[in-house]
Amino acid sequence: METKFTRPLPDIAVTADGTQVQGYASLWGAEDQGGDIVEKGAYGASLCRLVARDECVKMLWQHDPAQPIGIWDEVKEDARGLWVKGRILPDVERGREAAALVRAGAIDGLSIGYRTIRATKDAQGRRRLHELELWEVSLVTFPMLRDARLAQKADAALLHKLAAAARDARARLRT
Template sequence: METKFTRPLTDLTVQDDGLTIEGYASLFGLPDQGGDIMERGAYAKSLERLATHGDSVKMLWQHDPSEPIGLWEEVREDARGLRVKGRLLPEVARGREAAALIRAGAIDGLSIGYRTVRATKDSQGRRRLHEVELWEVSLVTFPMLREARLAAKGADLALLHEMTAAVAQARARLMG
């Protein structure tokens, strides 16, 4: 079963102007550090609702709702877990900082923000999440599910590095 939510790109005038990132924000069948286990299909209804209402999963920095740093252009559930693909916005200061931290290898964690809709307890007392309402996927230092990680594309890293340097030079000229 594959459920997919894709954000339309028609409202964007410039593509590939940021850092493209992707990875698994959640993996099925693995306990997180709190003992919760996400089951296959847990995101399906939420992604369907988001698509129906034209809403999107937010990309945040460290789960802070006041710190959006980019756009998730694709959020989909596949056989392995919740796969995300998006881009950091270089026009946002925290987005540039996140890009620098990713480039340096200091940040590579992904974590989800959600509300539990339906869960059961297994024989070991762990929660098995069968349905959740997904709100956001954050870049984080320490993901609750250690295996939830991202990978960045090198070409986009180089482009963002050039853009960040150009912004710094322009700022220096204006301030100096």
């Protein structure tokens, strides 16, 4: 079952200016640097409560509640984890800075702010998070879960590799 929060998207084009971002903020079954492991479905009830209250998950800069930098238009659980898609607001000073850092590839981490509702310890002493109240997803320099990243950077790297491969193939065909 997929649970998600979706905000109607404004009529804007997706651009390469760093203001449109998406990626996985959390991955099921992956151990973070603190030894926590989020179980599949841990955010579902929280997302449903947010929708029922007409509230949203906040987009913050480095978990600082005094620095909102954008809007998450879509937050959903899927087979892989917690996927987010949103817009960094260029009208906010810190938003402009964040977009420039994302564009340059200096910032690509995502991190969640939450309250634990239900967790257990496994045989290795790691915390298994079964239900979480999601408050915010931040753009961060160093995510607690190393693989919680913006997809934009990985997608751009893949496109560059594909373009280079195509150039190489064309060059070989000419010779």
